[in-house]
Amino acid sequence: MNILIVSFEDERWGVIRLVKPLTEAGFAVAALCPAGDALTQTRYLCRRYALDSVKNSRRIELALAEALRDWKPAFVIPGDERAVVFLHVLVRRAKTGERLALDAHSLATLMNSLGDFDHYDTLLMKSETVALARQCGMRTPEGGSAVSAEDAVRLAERIGCPVYLKQSFSWAGRGVIRCHTPAEVASAFASLQPRHQNPLYTAARRLLRRDWYPVSTRVDVQQSVDGFPAFYAALAWKGKMLAGFAGFVERASSANGPSCVVRLGAHEEMASASCALIAAAGATGFIGFDFMIEHATGKAFLLECNLRPVQATHLGSRIGVNLCEALADAIRGVPTPHPPPKREETVALFPQEWRRDPVGLADFRGFVDAPLDDPALLARMTGGKPLSATFGAEGADQFNARD
Numbered sequence: 001m002n003i004l005i006v007s008f009e010d011e012r013w014g015v016i017r018l019v020k021p022l023t024e025a026g027f028a029v030a031a032l033c034p035a036g037d038a039l040t041q042t043r044y045l046c047r048r049y050a051l052d053s054v055k056n057s058r059r060i061e062l063a064l065a066e067a068l069r070d071w072k073p074a075f076v077i078p079g080d081e082r083a084v085v086f087l088h089v090l091v092r093r094a095k096t097g098e099r100l101a102l103d104a105h106s107l108a109t110l111m112n113s114l115g116d117f118d119h120y121d122t123l124l125m126k127s128e129t130v131a132l133a134r135q136c137g138m139r140t141p142e143g144g145s146a147v148s149a150e151d152a153v154r155l156a157e158r159i160g161c162p163v164y165l166k167q168s169f170s171w172a173g174r175g176v177i178r179c180h181t182p183a184e185v186a187s188a189f190a191s192l193q194p195r196h197q198n199p200l201y202t203a204a205r206r207l208l209r210r211d212w213y214p215v216s217t218r219v220d221v222q223q224s225v226d227g228f229p230a231f232y233a234a235l236a237w238k239g240k241m242l243a244g245f246a247g248f249v250e251r252a253s254s255a256n257g258p259s260c261v262v263r264l265g266a267h268e269e270m271a272s273a274s275c276a277l278i279a280a281a282g283a284t285g286f287i288g289f290d291f292m293i294e295h296a297t298g299k300a301f302l303l304e305c306n307l308r309p310v311q312a313t314h315l316g317s318r319i320g321v322n323l324c325e326a327l328a329d330a331i332r333g334v335p336t337p338h339p340p341p342k343r344e345e346t347v348a349l350f351p352q353e354w355r356r357d358p359v360g361l362a363d364f365r366g367f368v369d370a371p372l373d374d375p376a377l378l379a380r381m382t383g384g385k386p387l388s389a390t391f392g393a394e395g396a397d398q399f400n401a402r403d
Contacts, residue, residue, distance in 0.1 A: 001026060001027050001028070001074045001075075001328065001331060001332075002027065002028050002029075002030065002071050002072060002073040002074055003022055003027045003028070003029045003030070003073055003074065003075050003076075003077060004029075004030050004031070004032060004067060004068065004071050004073035004075075004076050004077070005018075005019070005029065005030070005031040005032070005033070005039065005076075005077045005078075005079050006031075006032045006033070006064065006076060006077070006078050006079060006083045006086075006087065007031060007032070007033040007037055007039050007078075007079030007080060007083060008033070008034075008051070008054040008079070008080055008082040008083050008086070009054075009079070009080040009082060009083075010034070010036065010037050010038055011038050012039075012079050012080045012308075013038075013311060013349075013351075013352075013381075014079075014308070014309040014310050014311045014312070014313055014314070015039070015077065015079035015080070015308065015309045016038055016039050016042060016079075016377070017313075017314040017369075017371070018077075018286070018309045018313055018314045018324070019031075019039070019042050019044045019045055020042070020044045020314070020371075020374070021314050021317060021322065021323075021324040022044075022324045022327075023044045024324070025322070025324035025325045025327070025328045026328050027324070027328065028046045029044065029045055029046055030045070030046055030047040030048065030049065030067065030071045030073070031045055031047075031048050031049070031079075032048075032049040032050075032051050032063060032064060032067045033048065033049075033051050033079070034050075034051050034052070034054065035050060035052075038377065038380045038381070039079070041374075041376045041377040041379075041380045042371075042374050042376070042377045043374050043375075043376060043377070044374070047071065049063065049066065049067035049070070049071070050063065051063050054082065057086070057089070060086060061090065061100065061101050061102070062101050064090075064101075064102070065100070065101035065102045065103070065106060068102060068103075068106035068109065068110070069103060069106060072105075073109060074109070074331050075109070075112075075113050075285075075327065075331060076109060076110055076113040076114075077113070077285065077286060077308070077309065078285075078307065078308050079308060079309070080308060081124075081169075081306075081307075081308065083308070084124060084307045084308055085124070085169075087110060087114060088114065088120045088124070090102070090107075090110065091107075091110065091111055091114060091117060091120075092117075092120075094107055094111075095117065112284070113284065113285060114284065114285065115236070115238075115239075115281065115282050115283045115284035115285065116239070116281060116282025116283070116284075118282075119280075119281040119282055119283070122280075122281045123277070123281050123283060123287070123305040123307055124169065124305075124307055125168040125169055125217065125218070126166055126167075126168045126169070126170070126220055126303075126304045127145050127168040127218045127220050128168070129277070129302075129304055129305045130143070130220070130222075130302065130303075130304070132277060132280055132281065133273070133277060133302045135280075136273075136276050136277065136280055138273050138276065138277075138302050139273075139299055139300065139301050139302065140301055140302050140303075141222045141223035141224075141225050141292070141301050141303070142159050142222075142223040143155065143159060143163070143220055143221050143222035143223055144220070144221060145168070145218045145219065145220050145221075146165075146189060146218075146219050146220070146221050148189075149185075149186040149189040149190060150186075152165065152185050152186065152188075152189040152219065152221050153182045153185050153186055155221040156179065156182060156185045156221055157182060159221065159222075159223050160223075161179060161180050161181060161182070161185075161224075162178055162179060162180045162224040163178075163179055163185065163221055163222060163223060163224055164176055164177065164178055164179070164221075164222045164223075164224055165177045165179060165185065165188040165189060165192060165219055165220070165221055165222075166219070166220045166222060167192050167217055167218075167219060167220075168217040168218040168219070168220055169217040170217075175192060176256050177191070177192070178224065178255065178256075185221070189219055192219050193219075222303075225292040225294055225301050226294060226295050226296065227292040227293045227294040227295050227301070228248070228249060228292070228293055228295070229249040229252070229259075229290065229291070229292060229293075230246060230247060230248045230249060230267070230270065230290075230291045230292070230293050230300065231246070231247045231249070231259075231270075231288055231289060231290050231291065231310060231312070232244055232245070232246050232247070232267070232270040232271060232273075232274040232288065232289045232291070233245055233247065233286075233287075233288045233309075233310050233312055233313045233316065233323065234274050234278065234286075234287050234288070234289075234323070235285075235286060235287075235323040235326040235327055235330075236278040236283040236284050236285060236286075236287050237284055237326075237327075237330040237335045238282065238284055238335075239278060239279050239281075239282040239283065239284075240278065240279065240335065240337070241271075241274060241275040241278045241279075241337075242326040242327075242329070242330060242335055242336065242337055242338060243316070243321050243322070243323050243326040243337070243338035244271055244274055244275075244321065244323075244340070245264055245265070245266065245316050245319060245321040245340070245341045246264070246265055246266055246267035246270050246271065246341075247259070247262040247263070247264050247312050248262060248263045248265070248267075248293070249261075249262055250262060250263055250346065251353065251356075253352060253355075253356050258311060258349075258352050259311055259312075259349060259352065260348065260349055260352040260353040260356050261346065261347070261348050261349065261353055261364075261366070262311075262312055262346070262347055262349065263344060263345070263346045263347075264312065264315060264316075264318065264319050264341070264344060264345050264346075264347060265319060265341055265343070265344035265345075266340045266341045266342075266344075267300070269299070269300045270289070270291055270300050271340060273289065273291075273300065273302055274287075274289045277289065277302075277305070283307075285307070285308075286308060286309040286310075286313055286323065286327075287305065287306065287307060287308075288305070288306040288308075288309075288310035288313070289302060289303075289304070289305050289306075290302075290303040290304050290305075290306070291303060311349055311352070312347070312349065315347055315369065316341075318345050318347070318367065319341040319342075319343050319344065319345055320339075320341050320342060320343065321338055321339075321340070321341050322338070325338075326338050345366065345367060346365075346366035346367070347366060347367045347368075347369050348361060348364050348366060348367070348368045348369060349369055350368060350369045350370040350371070350381065351370075351381040351382060353368075354368075354370070354381075354382070354387075370387070
């Protein structure tokens with residue numbers, strides 16, 4: 001069985017680290033990505049198809065069509081949000097009757113990989129994800145969408161500061177600003193507006209075939225929950241959650257930055273919420289939901305959804321939940337729900353925690369997720385720097401094996 005990963009952005013470690021467990025689950029993995037992408041460094045990748053532009057829609061479409069025709073994948077995995085948006089745009093264009101470069105089989109494969117067409121934006125846009133969660137009776141932070149700075153201030157005053165202002169389409173902590181006063185709210189709203197609103201700019205984007213990417217989305221004002229971040233990584237198949245596990249963030253690179261140390265395990269409330277959202281949206285593929293766990297009550301508040309592999313997706317097998325095997329079963333025609341994890345493990349994500357504190361990582365009492373069997377990828381992650389300061393002369397494999 002063949003898999004095609006479509007990646008626009010460099011160093012998206014979630015999908016890069018997924019190539020090995022996909023291979024172990026019986027897949028042959030190819031990637032459509034730019035030449036310098038770190039994804040090309042993993043030794044588990046079977047083939048790379050060149051993506052020489054990540055902006056011009058026609059050139060991207062032609063490259064994708066060639067990769068799909070040649071590789072004939074059973075499933076397509078978007079590696080980042082830009083890839084998600086572009087694949088959604090292609091399906092929308094096909095639905096309107098526009099003739100694409102993709103042949104019928106390739107288009108069918110793409111559509112089968114992306115879930116319910118009617119709910120594409122539901123899980124991509126933060127405001128729509130939260131709205132769906134509320135319709136399903138889930139716990140979400142108080143808030144709403146603002147159309148002006150004055151509107152944002154009114155919402156913030158009603159909710160009570162501090163609040164977060166968030167672009168509805170954003171990722172990896174971008175487009176998220178914590179505000180402590182109404183003045184900060186007004187300033188943040190202005191900073192989240194599109195830089196270019198000139199009609200000539202819009203026309204130029206269309207002429208250059210770059211108008212597929214959203215540059216203007218809603219701005220949401222959201223209550224700040226006093227708690228700690230968590231997530232639920234899952235494999236969805238035609239509206240059913242086949243497998244999933246929880247992650248609790250114990251250390252991050254910054255307030256809104258990527259996780260560095262996570263504790264993996266089970267969480268009934270996050271699992272139930274993820275299952276319900278997957279069903280309501282008819283989702284398919286690797287998916288992740290972000291939550292805040294309230295300190296005072298331990299309750300989970302849903303924040304947003306990621307329609308691609310998250311940082312820890314590849315780690316489920318360490319606690320007995322292999323999302324790649326769940327995908328393989330589904331593609332073979334036997335989609336089988338996998339039981340929740342029965343154990344926990346604390347993991348230092350690599351290279352995030354190493355980049356944050358390379359020396360301090362030597363004292364970490366858990367599993368260090370360094371790709372020791374993938375030397376070219378490891379070198380790309382570290383910039384070729386030696387790991388002896390962290391792991392000592394014996395190396396990280398002995399470090400992980402210690403009691």
